[in-house]
Amino acid sequence: MNDLRNPLQRALGLGSAKEGANHWWRQRITAVALFFLGLWFVALVLMLLHGDYASAHAALANPFNAVLMLVFGIALFWHMQLGLQVVIEDYVHSRWLGVVLQIAVRFYAVLAAVLAALAVLRIALGR
Amino acid sequence: MDHTRRPLSPHLGIYRWQVQMVSSILHRATGIALAVGTLLLLGGLLTLADGSAAFAAYRAFLATPLLQILLIGWTWAFAYHLCNGVRHLLQDAGLGFARPVFVRNGWIVVLLSLLLTILIWAWIVLAGGAP
Numbered sequence: 001m002n003d004l005r006n007p008l009q010r011a012l013g014l015g016s017a018k019e020g021a022n023h024w025w026r027q028r029i030t031a032v033a034l035f036f037l038g039l040w041f042v043a044l045v046l047m048l049l050h051g052d053y054a055s056a057h058a059a060l061a062n063p064f065n066a067v068l069m070l071v072f073g074i075a076l077f078w079h080m081q082l083g084l085q086v087v088i089e090d091y092v093h094s095r096w097l098g099v100v101l102q103i104a105v106r107f108y109a110v111l112a113a114v115l116a117a118l119a120v121l122r123i124a125l126g127r
Numbered sequence: 128m129d130h131t132r133r134p135l136s137p138h139l140g141i142y143r144w145q146v147q148m149v150s151s152i153l154h155r156a157t158g159i160a161l162a163v164g165t166l167l168l169l170g171g172l173l174t175l176a177d178g179s180a181a182f183a184a185y186r187a188f189l190a191t192p193l194l195q196i197l198l199i200g201w202t203w204a205f206a207y208h209l210c211n212g213v214r215h216l217l218q219d220a221g222l223g224f225a226r227p228v229f230v231r232n233g234w235i236v237v238l239l240s241l242l243l244t245i246l247i248w249a250w251i252v253l254a255g256g257a258p
Contacts, residue, residue, distance in 0.1 A: 031212050034212075039209075049254070054179075087159065119173050123176050
């Protein structure tokens with residue numbers, strides 16, 4: 001099958017990774033989000049550290065904190081997957097082990113993000 | 128991967144250790160450590176959703192000496208990844224590549240991360256001791 005497109009048209013913005021700068025951009029956007037969310041998370045933990053269960057539960061049930069925790073979980077596990085992906089690509093030189101690890105990291109990222117989201121929703125919406 | 132016997136960059140075996148390379152390696156190392164640390168975040172959220180008994184068990188687990196030491200390590204990993212992440216974002220914007228600036232910023236990040244770690248744990252201790 002002849003592809004009549006100019007080869008440059010097919011390659012432009014895609015490169016050898018086949019997805020262009022998407023990985024790079026997503027890593028940066030989640031990084032900026034995590035800068036603010038990370039500081040918020042540490043502040044929240046420090047506030048609740050010496051309190052009891054009820055106050056921690058009430059703090060996360062607060063809609064403001066619940067929303068930020070939901071977004072924090074998504075950004076965190078997304079950023080984690082993007083970062084570990086590059087580490088595996090760079091340092092794991094066995095093809096099958098690399099693929100297994102990439103799949104494992106993605107499974108954990110999705111599973112963890114959903115688990116965290118469900119926990120926040122249970123806290124925020126009542127059990 | 129054994130297509131060649133030529134030495135491959137970055138020649139770590141003969142490389143002089145310097146803040147430029149160490150800060151880059153540490154960014155990845157702390158990232159991996161923080162990925163493991165997400166298990167603690169999950170544990171906290173799940174037990175908080177589960178009930179006071181589960182949450183108490185989680186806190187008792189965190190209060191063990193081993194976990195306290197690990198938590199100090201994770202605090203520093205967080206602080207370092209945060210500060211060096213900002214440095215990386217500034218570098219993505221094309222800033223801070225002159226060699227003296229690059230070296231200086233590397234050391235600033237190291238010192239800031241240590242300062243942040245000390246501040247956080249000072250706050251924890253002063254506000255009522257370890258959890």
